[in-house]
Amino acid sequence: MLPENLKKIDQQLIDLLGERIAVLAKSPSIALEEQIASFTFSLVQAGVPECLWRNLVTGCTAAVASTLSPPVATQPRRVTLVGGRGMMGYFFKQKLSAAGHDISILDVGDWEQAQSLLEKADLVLVCVPIEYTIEVIHKLAQYLSPTTALADIASIKTPILQAMLEQHSGPVMGLHPMFGPGIKSFSSQTVVVCPGRGDDAFQWLLALMENDGGKLIISTPEEHDQMMIAVQAIRNFQTFSLGVFLGEEEIDIRRSLDFASPIFRLELDIVGRLFAQSAPLVVDIMLATPERREAIERLAITYNRLAQLIVENDRDTLIQEFKATHSFLGERMNSAVEESTHVINTLSTLLAAKEVEQKQPFFVRQQGAIAHQLVTP
Template identity: 60%
Template sequence: VNYVKPRKVTIIGGRGRMGKFFTEQLSAAGHKVSLLGNQDWQDANRLLGEADLVLVSVPIGKTVEVIERAAKYLASTTALADITSIKTAPVQAMLEYHPGPVMGLHPMFGPSVTSFSKQKVVVCPGRKDDSFQWLLDFIASKGAELIVSTPQEHDWLMVIVQATRHFSRFSLGVFLAEEKIDIDRSLSMSSPTYRQEIDIVNRLFAQSPHLCADIILATEERCQTIGRLASTYTRLAQIVAQKDKAALIEEFEAAQSFFVKSSKPQQSNYAIAAPILPASVLQATEV
């Protein structure tokens, strides 16, 4: 086993669920982890000034202001990273306010997981990447897949991976609630894919409403894209209202052609074959 020098790590927002996950993982590996919350800024000189690595793990809307505030206390050699689900603004802020090593990270999982095994972490290089090599090696050694991206590419893909997906499931959940659907009864005569979809909607509504709203509203680009998605729903609903079967088939075939060219069927088959977990287990915070 390769020896890794213990590092001093401070996690800003470390008492949150994702902060706790990183605290547990890094502490178990022998690193000295300190936490800095709202009540701890009087100790910022010690907590931040002596750290080898500072991880920012706060709500999306507070990330940039926390980066600006924290940077004043950092040594020029301290590595500064954030684990927020948007990357362009945080990475820009870290590069602007901190002259030392900078990197953006986005763990693509919720804090209910117990390890990095089989998870994905997006890595957005910023400055002096070598200072983070020990951290990336640690995450990879625990079984995670590291995906390198620019902040801009990450944020565009997250519009689709996160924002429109959340909005679609949020909309379905609101509709089912408004229609007062007997979910248990519907599950008793459902297909595996319906049960899976209901489990996913359950998972969404098991998390904090503030987190869900933050993910949907995080950027203007997300809001505009969701508006275009809503327009698509409206257009298709009008076709249904007109009972225009030919137009509906035309829309289907156009999308079908796109997916035949771009998707990998084996991944879809895996999703259908995956076990359906009871709602009580699906208490993860979405990413």
């Protein structure tokens, strides 16, 4: 239980942060670095680490986004989430319920109630794994009213959007939230929107996501699927391969963390995050289309080519490869360094807090032992 004096300080901090966000909302053009640098000397005097102040200032500035977007008044909708007991389905249930909408769930064991759950819905949102999405669309279409809006959240859009357009005569839209389990809001999260038919029927849903801080990217399904080759398929394969390799090499992960740089730890975190997910989900993202499989094959060829240069100790060619890629990345490198440095600093802060938390019981035991010695005759 928190001590009362700590509770009092925390409440004061919360109140002050609320005031700070409100002031920033009235003058959002103040640069981050200007806010951070203004109190460098005061931070040293107060014993406050600069990374803590930087995270606080960054968090307040990010919170302005929701302050600048007042709640959108909208009439309650009847929404049926197909696959709503999964993790992403649960996320949408929480967000839609909090906005005042009437939510029903249609899951694997609920198809006897399909007609009652679907025919009067204003929106049906399909939240099932990729491998079942088209099959489920075919199955539910017979129950939909022509006025019902039908959408999905799968990571492939072209065949799925086409299936919805063919099976349902009413409004259709493809959505792809570019985040996974663990995210609590749409704030700073990207959602790809692929219009199909009757876009007006979805405006309340898109407004809800934007109002919660979401970033909507309008795309054709073809462009989406092309981009997902790099954003999802190749990335998943790269992380999957590293995890498999570490296992084959029998690397002592626990011991390696004692030696780890922040970057290595982040790499391990990304590997662990991937393997904490559903195996069929991860594998299906890589196998989903011929284009994804062919791109992964080309990546493997690149790996082999570079590995051969390493084996041959061809330093000059490797440097040429490095310089060519340096030119390709261009200005993006500056943002990459800035963003990754922020992530590293935030991770370092979390690890430092955990270290204090783990050591605290030891300190308490030591203090107790000393006190016992003082009172024992």
